[in-house]
Structures are given as structure tokens and as C-alpha cells.
Amino acid sequence: MHGYADLPEHSGGVTVIMQTSRASVIRLGVIGTGQFASYFIAALRRGGYDGNVLLSPRNADVANTLAHKHDCVVAASAEEVLAGSDVVLLSVRPEYAEAALANLRWERRHTVLSAMAGIRLDELRALLHGVDDIHLIMPGSYIETVPGPIPLYPPAPALMPLLSCAGDVIALPNEAAFNAAMVSLCTSTWIYDLAHALAAELERHGLEPDAARALTLGNIAGPASFALSQPETSLLEISAGIATERTFTKDGLDHLKARHFASPWREAIGQLAERLKPGE
Ligand SMILES: NC(=O)c1ccc[n+]([C@@H]2O[C@H](COP(=O)([O-])OP(=O)(O)OC[C@H]3O[C@@H](n4cnc5c(N)ncnc54)[C@H](OP(=O)(O)O)[C@@H]3O)[C@@H](O)[C@H]2O)c1
Structure with missing residues (x-):
């Protein structure tokens, strides 16, 4: 170079x-x-x-x-x-x-x-x-x-x-990690669809479309920037520090966890990661 x-x-x-x-x-x-x-x-x-x-x-x-x-x-x-x-x-x-x-x-x-x-x-x-x-x-x-x-x-x-x-x-450090990063790029697009679903539901409950979109995206970008600014703190620690007992946030989170909200996301990531393995 x-x-x-x-x-x-x-x-x-x-x-x-x-x-x-x-x-x-x-x-x-x-x-x-x-x-x-x-x-x-x-x-x-x-x-x-x-x-x-x-x-x-x-x-x-x-x-x-x-x-x-x-x-x-x-x-x-x-x-x-x-x-x-x-x-x-x-x-x-x-x-x-x-x-x-x-x-x-x-x-x-x-x-x-x-x-x-x-x-x-x-x-x-x-x-x-x-x-x-x-x-x-x-x-x-x-x-x-x-x-x-x-x-x-x-x-x-x-x-x-x-x-x-x-x-x-x-x-x-290796090509397997690079392939996982490629899957991460796919997940960045899925976020648009997740945001759309969240905003649509907020609209059903009283928000105007512009406000629903601005609030939804801002409430994705804000936590992302906040967590990036403190790499020493785990994501679950940040969440637990906010979603404390008897908060609305924790009630909603408990519902999502009871419904295994992470499962389809993990499955989709797993499927793509498998496809990117050498020889596939
Ligand atoms: N777009 C994304 O979001 C994205 C994200 C990550 C990675 N990538 C990667 O980026 C690469 C390009 O994707 P893209 O979305 O940019 O596709 P694209 O818009 O179709 O661009 C590819 C370009 O290559 C040109 N091309 C085709 N054959 C060529 C040749 N023999 N010599 C010189 N140029 C030639 C095409 O010209 P013609 O249109 O005239 O055929 C076209 O302008 C892909 O390998 C993809 O995996 C894309």
C-alpha cells in the first residue's frame, strides 16, 4: 500500500x-x-x-x-x-x-x-x-x-x-466471523420491518403516522447510540437497569420473553449462517 x-x-x-x-x-x-x-x-x-x-x-x-x-x-x-x-x-x-x-x-x-x-x-x-x-x-x-x-x-x-x-x-479475525457479519448486515434490514410493525401498532393506539415513525425510529437509534457509547456494559444490564420491577417497560418485556420473541430472529440468523458455511 x-x-x-x-x-x-x-x-x-x-x-x-x-x-x-x-x-x-x-x-x-x-x-x-x-x-x-x-x-x-x-x-x-x-x-x-x-x-x-x-x-x-x-x-x-x-x-x-x-x-x-x-x-x-x-x-x-x-x-x-x-x-x-x-x-x-x-x-x-x-x-x-x-x-x-x-x-x-x-x-x-x-x-x-x-x-x-x-x-x-x-x-x-x-x-x-x-x-x-x-x-x-x-x-x-x-x-x-x-x-x-x-x-x-x-x-x-x-x-x-x-x-x-x-x-x-x-x-x-477469520472468515467465519466475516460471514456472521454479513448475516448481521441482513438483520439491519429486518429492523426496518420490525420498526414498521411497531409504528403501525402505535398508530392503532392513537399516534399520527409521522409521530409513530419518528418515535419508533428514534427509540431504536437512541438506545443503539447509548449502548455503543458504553461498550463495557452488557446489553442485558442496560435493559435490566431500566426495566425494573413494577414498570410498564418490564411488563411488556416479560410478555415478549414469555412469547420467546427472540426465537424467530435467532432461527433466521442460524439459517443464513448455515448457508454461508464453506461447501454450502
Ligand atoms: N446493494 C447492496 O445493498 C449490497 C450490500 C452488500 C453487498 N453487495 C454486493 O455488491 C455487489 C453489487 O451489488 P449491487 O447491488 O451494487 O448490484 P448492481 O446494482 O447490479 O451493480 C453491479 C454492477 O456491475 C456491473 N457489471 C456487470 N457485469 C460487469 C462486468 N463484466 N464488468 C464490469 N461491470 C459489470 C453492472 O452493470 P449492468 O447493470 O450493466 O449489468 C452493475 O452496474 C454484489 O456482489 C453484492 O453482493 C450489495
Whole structure:
């Protein structure tokens, strides 16, 4: 990786670590200019990445929109993307990966970031002759607007200046953990449906739709931010500290627990995790 060096600097007797490199020196290329590329690039720009982005030309509509909105350049070919970039994002749909990557000339200097769900690292190695540095990422589409987790495997200190622009990098220790992170991304979408059900029920009991939506989403986002701000406290401890005896909150929670509310969620997670196991 180029342009990433941490140099100690002395200031007033205190040694501080200066991150002298900036993400902008990383030239990003994209093979597969679609929905994922759109929100990932938007997130990088939102977070301050101002380096070059070179897009594969297929899907001219999306490529031109990205060029216009996020200061990207549309390359003439995938070969041109590779020639002009250091880090290459692979974001074609998995079924098109082989065709998209066939006959490309990779160089050792390339670092590859694959967002192609379900394509394992060993499969990528077979497709990317000559590339040593291959990583999997799986952020959700909401990062276009707000920072969120960026699951990454294998960990890559050199990519932190770039990826940190898009959100909070969660570096995972093995591919099984990365697959579980991919299931977690699926659960983030289920939350919309859960929120819809909660808001609809609140409407039935007197709230206007706008208020029901704002209260429901705020009461999901608020606890999430609160719990993230105190990683030392378990989620059940936080809940128990609020849902104390003789509170309305505890009455409702007891009802949900008696109905085993977590069971279908656990089952759905289990089913997807099984499907993502190697050989499935
Ligand atoms: N969208 C999400 O929320 C999300 C979330 C996590 C991960 N992902 C992953 O991101 C990847 C892309 O998904 P997506 O939703 O962004 O799909 P998409 O919108 O269809 O984008 C894929 C893009 O790849 C282009 N493409 C197809 N064949 C190509 C080739 N041979 N060379 C260059 N480009 C080619 C397509 O062009 P055409 O339209 O002209 O075919 C399309 O613009 C998938 O592997 C998916 O698993 C997506």
C-alpha cells in the first residue's frame, strides 16, 4: 500500500503519533459500478475521502451520476481502472464475477476489496492471479448517509485511512466471523420491518403516522447510540437497569420473553449462517 506511514513527532516533551498519510493519496478503482459502488463512494466522500476514483464504464447511468455527484472519473475499460488505481473495489454481482474478472492484468501493487457477497477468499485468490492483498468488506447501504460498521477481513492497517472515511471498521479475525457479519448486515434490514410493525401498532393506539415513525425510529437509534457509547456494559444490564420491577417497560418485556420473541430472529440468523458455511 502506498502513502501510509505513521511517524512519531515530538511536541512539548510528549511523543504523539502523527498520521502523516491521508486517504486521498490512495487511488480507488471500481469494477462494478452499481448500487453498492454508489453508496460506498458516497460514504467515502461524506467522510472526507478526496482521492481519485476511477469507475468501470458499464452502467453508464450510474457511472455518470457518480462522476457528476462525487467527482469520479469514468474509465474507458476495466484495464484502464486497474492501470490507474492502487485499491480496487470489486462490486459486480457474484454471478458475474468470473466474467468481469477474466483476462484482467493484475499487479502485485494492487489491493483488492471485494464486496461480492458469498464469494470466499480462496475463490477470489483463484480469480485474481498475481494479487496478494485481498480483503472482504460488507457495509450496509445506510452508510451513504450516516457512518456505520464496515466489516473487514482480513484486517488491513494500511486501508484504515480510506475505510475509516466510510464508517467504523470492524476488523474480523477469520472468515467465519466475516460471514456472521454479513448475516448481521441482513438483520439491519429486518429492523426496518420490525420498526414498521411497531409504528403501525402505535398508530392503532392513537399516534399520527409521522409521530409513530419518528418515535419508533428514534427509540431504536437512541438506545443503539447509548449502548455503543458504553461498550463495557452488557446489553442485558442496560435493559435490566431500566426495566425494573413494577414498570410498564418490564411488563411488556416479560410478555415478549414469555412469547420467546427472540426465537424467530435467532432461527433466521442460524439459517443464513448455515448457508454461508464453506461447501454450502
Ligand atoms: N446493494 C447492496 O445493498 C449490497 C450490500 C452488500 C453487498 N453487495 C454486493 O455488491 C455487489 C453489487 O451489488 P449491487 O447491488 O451494487 O448490484 P448492481 O446494482 O447490479 O451493480 C453491479 C454492477 O456491475 C456491473 N457489471 C456487470 N457485469 C460487469 C462486468 N463484466 N464488468 C464490469 N461491470 C459489470 C453492472 O452493470 P449492468 O447493470 O450493466 O449489468 C452493475 O452496474 C454484489 O456482489 C453484492 O453482493 C450489495
